[in-house]
Amino acid sequence: MIANKIRVLIVDDSAVIRKIITKSLKSSDQIEVVGYAVDGEEAANSVDLLVPDVVILDTEMPKINGIQALKKIRENHPDLPIIVFGSHAHSDSEAAVEAYSVGASDCVAKPDHANISISELSRVIEGELISKIIKHAGQRVFRKQLNLRKASSNTQLDVALNSENQNERTYLEHLSGVRAICIGSSTGGPMALIELLKQVRPTLNIPIFIVQHMPEGFTTSLATRLDAISNAEVKEAEHGEIAIPGKIYIARGGLHMTLIKVGEDVAIHLNSKAPENNCRPSVDVLFRSASQVYGSAVLAIILTGMGSDGLHGCHVIAEKKGLIFVQDEQSSVVWGMPGSVSNAGLASKVMSINGIAEQINLCKLDLA
Structure with missing residues (x-):
């Protein structure tokens, strides 16, 4: 009909x-x-x-x-x-x-x-x-x-970390101990990534892994564009390569990206398994594997995008006591993915791109 x-x-x-x-x-x-x-x-x-x-x-x-x-x-x-x-x-x-x-x-x-x-x-x-x-x-x-409920009017304010996390260590101590950053984005994501990565300090000595929803082939151009504006090297991830601190890896369009522990190193694995949330690469797939490798030392970031890819992965990261940042509604092209995580009460902080960049730059700092 x-x-x-x-x-x-x-x-x-x-x-x-x-x-x-x-x-x-x-x-x-x-x-x-x-x-x-x-x-x-x-x-x-x-x-x-x-x-x-x-x-x-x-x-x-x-x-x-x-x-x-x-x-x-x-x-x-x-x-x-x-x-x-x-x-x-x-x-x-x-x-x-x-x-x-x-x-x-x-x-x-x-x-x-x-x-x-x-x-x-x-x-x-x-x-x-x-x-x-x-x-x-x-x-x-x-x-x-x-039928996701609308976020409350204070979504741009910091969301308190859960009490168990606060009792374990202070927020800044937790942030300084981050060993990997995982970012998920979709609609409007490339511009958000440009604004974010050009502000990240060049001495951030931890790997960054990115899933941006794009078809096969398009992520090559995105990696080139991000590499031109970033203080760190940005590249498309290759199957089997060892993740190097200070580098930024983008999942290839059409392939899931997972992280695997290999001795003292972390290797990137790519696969063509079934899409999740109608997406391949999927943010959920990356986040789940990162939580297994890095535990509470992973920082997950959800940027602008349609749908709710990343929500399940954030549940897993929250269970492991990792940190979760969410882009706020005002600065997002579409507040679907970040909104779903915020509305589920999983976000450690809800911020603008500039705010997220400032927090990233506190990672791996010597607080002594």
Whole structure:
């Protein structure tokens, strides 16, 4: 029935492209095209009028472009799946990283306009775009079913550590004893990571492990971009490599990242096991393995993102008496992942990106 179909809004200034997308989407009985927009300004208005479940957004358009439209839509629709479908949305492009930074749920590269053919465009739509539409629409339904309660008005204040932790050691002593930092992020994460890592002190002699929700290939560009602004080396994680203090490792798109104890060292393992929370890499997978390796000496950080990936992992880290920082709602593009952890009462502190950076810089400091 139409009422059960995924409502899709197509935003593209080319009438030919819109027609091909519409025709190709009809190959799926789960999808219904509910409208079109020809530029970014019209897109923002159409979202309010048509209430789509998913938006397909081109990046090159008149008036305001796709990136500007994405920012505008995100202001009022933080959990709406928006898939960028543009000729510059391939995995090694700065445009794709920028799109993820400002809130894209996913990116699919459109064949080059200069040599585009109907058959090639249809192949990409039916082979890649449709599956991503169904995936992200399904995640949105799941998030609504969670019915997470709204955070209280003091979410930007420090959340007290549990009494058992306070009796064991002071907060600063705990922070100075951190031996690894694990970060999870999704929608809006790349920009949050940029703001965070450029503030982290160069003498922080502990490894940082990052799971950013991105498809295969896109994390290469992200690692390069973060390496350029960070005081520490940032790289995509490689299977079997030993984690070196002071380096920053990003999980490869499409692969889970786990940490394994090897003698006195910690090795990074990558695997293609089933997605968790519809995500691979999954924050939960990283956090669980980190808690087994580092125990109470792990600091988990949840940044902006849709859904609740990382919530279960934070439960495990809290049980091990590790520290958990959460990005506050005001500075998050989407307060789904951080909100779920905060609302569960697991956060040691709820802060802005600047606040989190200040706390990270207290790790491994000599308090004597």
